[in-house]
Amino acid sequence: MKIFGNNQPIIKLEDYLASLPRGIISGEDVQLPDHSFREIFEFVNLGENDILYHLGCGNGKGIAIALEEFGVKKAVGIDVDRKKIEEARILLREKNFANSQVLNEDILYSHFNDATVILFWFTDTKIIEMMMEKFEKLENGCKIITIWGPLPGCLPEKVDFPYIINQVPFKPAKDLQEQLLAVFGTKCIDFVNAWEYAERYTKAIGAPDAGNDRFLTIIQSLVIWINAKNLGVACSDEIPPAIKNYMGILRNFFNIEVEHLIK
Ligand SMILES: C[S@@+](CC[C@H](N)C(=O)[O-])C[C@H]1O[C@@H](n2cnc3c(N)ncnc32)[C@H](O)[C@@H]1O
Numbered sequence: 001m002k003i004f005g006n007n008q009p010i011i012k013l014e015d016y017l018a019s020l021p022r023g024i025i026s027g028e029d030v031q032l033p034d035h036s037f038r039e040i041f042e043f044v045n046l047g048e049n050d051i052l053y054h055l056g057c058g059n060g061k062g063i064a065i066a067l068e069e070f071g072v073k074k075a076v077g078i079d080v081d082r083k084k085i086e087e088a089r090i091l092l093r094e095k096n097f098a099n100s101q102v103l104n105e106d107i108l109y110s111h112f113n114d115a116t117v118i119l120f121w122f123t124d125t126k127i128i129e130m131m132m133e134k135f136e137k138l139e140n141g142c143k144i145i146t147i148w149g150p151l152p153g154c155l156p157e158k159v160d161f162p163y164i165i166n167q168v169p170f171k172p173a174k175d176l177q178e179q180l181l182a183v184f185g186t187k188c189i190d191f192v193n194a195w196e197y198a199e200r201y202t203k204a205i206g207a208p209d210a211g212n213d214r215f216l217t218i219i220q221s222l223v224i225w226i227n228a229k230n231l232g233v234a235c236s237d238e239i240p241p242a243i244k245n246y247m248g249i250l251r252n253f254f255n256i257e258v259e260h261l262i263k
Contacts, residue, residue, distance in 0.1 A: 037065045046070040053112040054119045060088025077102040121147045142168045162201040188235040189228035191242040194221040
């Protein structure tokens with residue numbers, strides 16, 4: 001292990017991330033802020049003819065907003081966490097909605113065949129792969145909103161990064177490059193794109209007053225640029241000066257090594 005100037009060992013980015021509390025990394029304990037629900041529902045044009053399912057609905061805030069502000073026909077929240085579902089039930093009972101339901105179930109075994117819109121923010125690849133089989137069987141026209149990345153192998157229908165609409169029947173993407181470029185809406189990724197998209201993601205999932213926004217944005221933008229570079233869709237083969245600077249800052253001030261991720 002290398003020791004840098006401040007006598008602290010240097011750790012790789014992936015080891016640093018693995019050292020954070022599990023709930024943060026898995027997204028398990030991340031509750032989307034209200035403004036994100038509103039942005040998502042406006043983007044998908046949610047309305048009175050829609051039946052919304054929020055998979056992994058947490059405290060039920062998304063269900064309440066869909067019913068109260070977007071007047072959906074029906075809204076169903078599903079979460080495997082009993083405590084969160086209890087919270088959601090209390091919230092929805094207070095509001096006295098006739099057309100809402102919250103279910104304490106594992107989404108892998110749930111039924112949502114009547115959905116017209118599904119909010120599905122999961123990063124666990126095993127869950128995503130298993131859910132794909134269910135999503136593919138849904139009615140044509142059903143929209144599945146994902147956050148940050150489209151469903152695997154699919155070209156998104158519409159993107160307002162980090163929100164992505166995937167629509168049944170899914171359009172297959174030729175390769176990862178085509179998918180990446182469809183998500184970012186550019187021919188190639190440079191530092192400015194990477195920073196802009198990282199910032200949008202951080203704002204979408206973070207609380208409006210989050211104090212560590214900038215740190216997260218730096219890490220996210222490095223990850224976006226490095227992924228683009230490794231997939232052959234970065235705008236240059238050279239590492240852009242800003243990316244070099246931020247890798248230097250992470251290394252020198254936070255003892256986090258990132259450069260080894262570039263293939
Ligand atoms: C934002 S979602 C995403 C969590 C997920 N671990 C991921 O891959 O990012 C978080 C919510 O999903 C719920 N959840 C996680 N796995 C679930 C499952 N298999 N079925 C239903 N809800 C689930 C959690 O209880 C939490 O309220």
